[in-house]
Amino acid sequence: MRPFTFERATSPEQAVSAYAAQPHARYLAGGTNLVDLMKLGVETPEHLIDVSRLPLTDIEPAQDGGLRVGANVRNSDLAAHPAVCRGYPALSQALLAGASGQLRNVATTGGNLLQRTRCPYFQDVSAPCNKREPGTGCSARDGVNRDMAVLGHSPQCVATHPSDMAVALSAYDAEVELLGPEGVRTVPAAEFHRLPGDTPQQDTVLRPGELISHVTLPAPPPGARAAYRKARDRASYAFALASVAAVLVVDDDGTVGHAALAFGGLAHRPWRARTAEEALRGAPAGAAAFRSAVDAELEAARPLSDNGFKVPLARNLAVHLLTLLADSSTATAGPAGPHSPAGT
Amino acid sequence: MIPQRTATSSTLTLYVNDTAHTVTADHRTTLLDVLREHLDLTGTKKGCDHGQCGACTVLVEGRRANSCLLLAVAHDGAHLTTVEGLGDEGRPHPLQEAFHERDAFQCGYCTPGQIVSGVGMLCEAAEGHPSHVTPREVLERATGAPAELDRDEIRERMSGNICRCGAYPYIVRALEDVRHEVTRADGPARASGGGREVPA
Secondary structure (H helix, E strand, O other), X not given: XXXXXXXXXXXXXXXXXXXXXXXXXXXXOOOOOHHHHHHHOOOOOOEEEEOOOOOOOOEEEOHHHOEEEEOOOEHHHHHHOHHHHHHOHHHHHHHHOOOOHHHHHHOEHHHHHHOOOOOOOOOOOOOOEOOOOOOOOEOOOOXXXXXXXXXXXXXXXXXXXXXXXXXXXXXXOOEEEEEEOOEEEEEEHHHXXXXXXXXXXXXXXXXXXXXXXXXXXXXXXXXXXXXXXXXOOOOOOOOOOEEEEEEEEEOOOOEEEEEEEEEEOOOXXXXXXXXXXXXXXXOEOOHHHHHHHHHHHHOOOOOOOOOOOHHHHHHHHHHHHHHHHHHHHHHOOOOOOOOOOOOO | OOOOXXXXXXXXXXXXXXXEEEEEEEOOOEHHHHHHHHOOOOOOOOOOOOOOOOOOEEEEOOEEEEHHHOEHHHHOOOEEEXXXXXXXXXXXXXXXXXXXXXXXXXXXXXXXXXXXXXXHHHHXXXXXXXOOOOOHHHHHHOOOOOOOOOHHHHHHHOOOOOOOOOOHHHHHHHHHHHOOOOOOOOOOOOOOOOOOOOOO
C-alpha cells in the first residue's frame, strides 16, 4: 500500500471542498472495499477524506410516503430497519443476501453503491485491464469469464457490478442524492451505474469530487409485493451468478398493474428489465406471460464462452419470483378486493 | 486529533477491552496490525487479510467487524473488544466454555474470530436482526423480537467465519448451547451495556 495523508471531514460540504483541493483523494466510509483495493494496489490514493463520521446516518420518512436513507447508514441497520422490512422487503432481502455479518456491520449505503467489480483481472495488477488501466486490454473476455457479464458488455470490458443492494434500489425506483462542487443533484438509482462502452474505468455517472449524501426510496406502489432472489455458488457469502429484484402489483382483474424487474450479476450495472416490464403491463399475471416477458428481455443477452448458463438461470429466477409474488398477491387479497386466480 | 495534511502517520487512542492505548501508527496500519504488532494482543488472528475469512473479527462499539479492513487512523477513540476481553482461563466467557465443552475446533486458528463473531452474532439476533434465511413473513412483520436461532440461522449468520479444519458442526452446537444466554456484548465496548455475562 502506498503512503497517504488523512483528514476527517467535518461536514459534507467541507469534505467536497477538501476533495477539490486534493485531486488524488478518495472518500473513506466503511472502507470494506476501498481498503482491500488499496492493499491490492488497485487503488492508490494519496489522501483519504474520512466521511464515516458525518451525520448521514438517519432513516427517515420522505415526501409522499417514501423513505430517505443517509449515505452512512450501515447495510445491517438498513436491512433490519422496520420501515425497510415492511415497506421494502426486497431491499432487506438483497442486503441480507450480500457479504457477511461482519461486512454488513461496516459497509455503508453510499459505499455499497460505489464498490468496484470483483472481476479477478481487475483485482490483479499484473493483468491487463481496461477498467483499472485504460488501453491495456481486457483479460476477462477471453479468459476465465464464467462470472462475467452477458448483457451490455463491450469489447473493452465484460465486468459485472457486484452489489445486491443496488439491484433492489433500481427496482424500487430509488434516487441517489449527490453533493458536489457545483451543488446538489439527484440521479435515479437505475441510471447511477453505467455500461462500460469505451470508458470502463467509469463505473457510475458520479462526477469528480461528488459525494453520495442520501438514497431516497419513493413510496412503493399500493398493493405491491416485492422480493429478491439470488443464485450463487455457495449457500451464503458469495457474489451473485445471477439475481433478480421484482416489484409486482396484480390488479383486481388479475392483470399486472405494475411490474419492476432488475437483474444483478448479468451486467456492468443493475439491469433494469424495461422490455420485460413493458410486455408485462396489463398482461395476465401468470407464468406464461412472465416467461414470455423475461425471454423478450434476455434476447439481448450475448454470453461469452463460459457463461451462457447465466441466461436460463436468470430467466428461471425471474419467472419463479414473479409467479411467487403473483400467487402471494392473490393469497393476501382482502375481502374488499377479491382477485381472480393469477395465471396458471 | 486531526493530523496534518503532510503526515502519513498519526497518533491515536483506542479503548481496547476497557483499557486506553495511545499509539502512533502509519496511516496504512489496520486495527488488526495495531492489536497484534503495537499492543501485543495476538488473540485476534490474521488469516486472509482481505475480509474473507473472519479470523480477525473484533467488536467495534459492540458490533462485529473484520479488523483487517479497518484503518486504525479512522478509528481514533473507538472502543474495541477482542477475544482477550471476553474472558480468560479463570473466568471464560460462556461461549468459550461452550467451544471447550463441544470440542468446536481442531487447529484453533479461526477460533478467536469464531468466538468473537459468535458473541456479536448472538447480540444481533437478540436485537431482532433478520438474516438471509429468516422466513419472509417474519422479516416483513419486523416486530423487533429476538430472532429464533435454529441451525440454519446460525450457519447463515456465521458464514463470514471460515474454518479450514471443518469444525462447523460443533461450532454450530456450541452456539446453540448459549444462544439464549448471550444477549449482549461483554465488556465496556458496549455503550448501552455494562457488565460481563457470568456463567450461571
